Amino acid sequence: MKPSIPRGTRDFGPAEMQKRQYILNIIRKNFELFAYQPIETPAMENIGTLTGKYGDEGDQLIFKILNSRIHESKNKDVLKKEFDLSLESSRNSEELTEKALRYDLTVPFARFVVMNQHNLTFPFKRYQIQPVWRADRPQKGRYREFYQCDADVIGSNSLINELDLIALMDKSFGELNIPVVLKINNRKILAGIAETIGAPDKMIDIAVAIDKVDKIGQQGVENELKEKGFTKDQIRVLYGAILVHGGSVIYGDSLRDKNNNINSLSALVNGTEFGKNETFRKGIDELAYLFNNIEVSDSKKFRVQFDATLARGLNYYTGTIFEVKTNAGTFTPSILGGGRYDDLTGIFGLPNMSGVGISFGIDRIYDVMEELNLFPENISKTASTQLLFAHFDEVTQSHCIKLAGELRKNNISCEIYPDVTKKLGKQFDYANKKNIPFVCTVGSNEMQSGVYALKNMEKGEQQQLNLTDLIEFLKK
RNA sequence: GUAGGUAUAGCUCAGUUGGUUAGAGCAUCGGUUUGUGGUACCGAGGGUCGUGGGUUCGAGUCCCAUUACUUACCCCA
The missing domain is CATH 3.40.50.800 (Anticodon-binding domain)
Incomplete structure (x- = not known):
């Protein structure tokens, strides 16, 4: 038999492991420096824990685990029926699959918090470094098994936590020597926009379409919005806010433009119809607070931008959202994602637990560092x-x-x-x-x-x- | 789900308009060298050309199907 491994998975030899551990060690050291505590959770979760949290696309990428010993079932008629239904449409059947591999570390963390709420001191700061699995189609920088390195704090509304995480990112990417751009947005801004144009349930559609303006142009975005069922009037109002300011969807650029960032934020509130929407104003206020208080060690290496089109597909985000990309080289996927979720624990029976966190994707960080040649030269000899x-x-x-x-x-x-x-x-x-x-x-x-x-x-x-x-x- | 590309030795790849026994480099093993490596030279092993079918006197090469891998879109770390 010819040896092989499932596609989208990889083996790591000693040379690769040395580099992976170099990245991991820096991130783990900083997690502990910023007082996050380690936990681990199982590779598999009950499928109900995972579904419904990641959006339609995300849910379909969950790796489901076929129940074992189905041949011993006493209800084979039910199984056959469920199987036939599963052939027709995408659905979950606990008769067939009651378990699934975890899709990220945030949802299992929320489940952990609820189950251990009486043993934890809140606000609880945890870090977690484990693989996750996605039934995606593999390509460059996209794997079916990859590591996430998460830092979250739960049980606190304070935006201080966001600032803490920004400092953690700044320090970590600085030590890894990767030049990056941190893009920030706030789901409340997106929600406010959607409410204002009278399509409160289409926040994600709007964001996804607008996000493509660099690739397909204004006309392309307009076409896509029309396809999604938006009217001409709605699109016109939308463009008033998003594209009018300098023709760009990015309002400020880097901390050196701190005032520029803040000014463009207030211009949005005072100069557009969106300013009348309370959710929108709250989102702008939160962003303005962050921009007023961000301190980073080196704004040349670590730039911070407000990007009104940053959406992130995960359903559970409700406030600040983060994304980090490198701005050097040709390979520039997002290498970190994160944000605030106000009620992820609610569904498990613990309401009013706001949390915020970030997730380093070390597999892509590795790919970026390899392309930019950022690993220390003596790394193969050190250990x-x-x-x-x-x-x-x-x-x-x-x-x-x-x-x-x-x-x-x-x-x-x-x-x-x-x-x-x-x-x-x-x-x-x-x-x-x-x-x-x-x-x-x-x-x-x-x-x-x-x-x-x-x-x-x-x-x-x-x-x-x-x-x-x-x-x-x-x-x- | 949509659209491309690739598949020949352990690895990276050549292989001409279809024509004898399918090649190279690297790697491996042996020798020159029985207490001193990297270099050099000599030699050896290793292939059902992804799989199945078709065209042809003849297929690694052309056609069809299939599988695997890969890239892009979508979405994402």
């Missing part, structure tokens, strides 16, 4: 084995076991060439290929004298050292 013991027979090999033990006591990473061979060349070649910088050759002479030959593989130099000196030398 690898320091020394290989080469030998000639069973006697000298077993002597190496003792020596390796001594080195490991001193935290020196080393290994013994596992096969017995007289061919030193083979053993040196092995060290070479594994990037092991030192080889210690142990023959019968060395065993008797206690003085070993230590070779520096890079320089080709060799020196004679006893065990104590050997350890001292390698410790440096």
Whole structure:
């Protein structure tokens, strides 16, 4: 049988893992620095926990798990009926699939919070680093299994939490050395717009259409809106707010334009029909607060923009929404997403629990860093084995076991060439290929004298050292 | 769901208008070299050309189907 793995999934070899861990370590360190606490949840959830939270498109991308032992069911007639219905339309049948793989970390977190509400101190700040699964069609930067690194705080309405998360993003992307743009919007603004033009349930349609203005132009957006059933009048009013200001959907650009951001916000309130809508004004107020209070360490590396077209497909967002993209290179997918959800726990029976969080997508961060060549050069050498013991027979090999033990006591990473061979060349070649910088050759002479030959593989130099000196030398 | 592209050795790929026994580089193993690697030279193993059918005297090459992979749209990390 030819070995293979499901499409959209990947294996990671040692070289890739070293880079992935480099990214993970920076993010995890910052999560802890900002006082978020770790949790983990199961890979699978009961399917009812997940459905209905991600929007129609999202729900269809949930990986469902076929119930086991359906052949033992006593209700096969029901199963057959359910199966036939499932062939006709997209639906959930708990007779067939009562479990599913998690689609993100936020919804399982909300479920966790409700189940553990009496053991948690609120506001609760948690971080979670685990894989998620989506039944998407894989392509560049899009995987069916990938890691999310989430930081959320739940049980607090304060916009201080948003500022905290912005500082966390700034620091993390700064340390990863990725130049990024943080786009911010507020679902209340989108909701206010939808209410004003008399289509309160079509907020997502509006945002999705407007978001494409860069790609398909104003006319294209208009056509798409018409297709979605908007009238000419509605579209005209919409354009009044969204496109009139400089012809762009982006109002401010970076913190250096802080005033520009704020001015354009107030112009929206005072100069358009939308200003009369309370939800809209609330959204603008919240955004203005954030722009007035954002502090970032380096506004050249970390730019912040208000983007009125930023929508995000997930249903549960209600306030601030975040998205981060890199602005360098050709591969520029979103590498972080997040936002505020006012009532995600309500459906599980715990209302009035506002939360806000972000999710780093390390698989795409990896792809971006690879393209921009942002990994440190020495990354492959930093964590690898320091020394290989080469030998000639069973006697000298077993002597190496003792020596390796001594080195490991001193935290020196080393290994013994596992096969017995007289061919030193083979053993040196092995060290070479594994990037092991030192080889210690142990023959019968060395065993008797206690003085070993230590070779520096890079320089080709060799020196004679006893065990104590050997350890001292390698410790440096 | 829609539209493209690709499939030949472990890997990356050549393979001409259809024509003898399908090639190269890298990798692997052996040798030159039985206590010193990277280089060099010599040699070896490794292929039902994704699968099934068709056209033809003859198919890796042309046609049809099918599967897998891949890219873009949609949506998303």
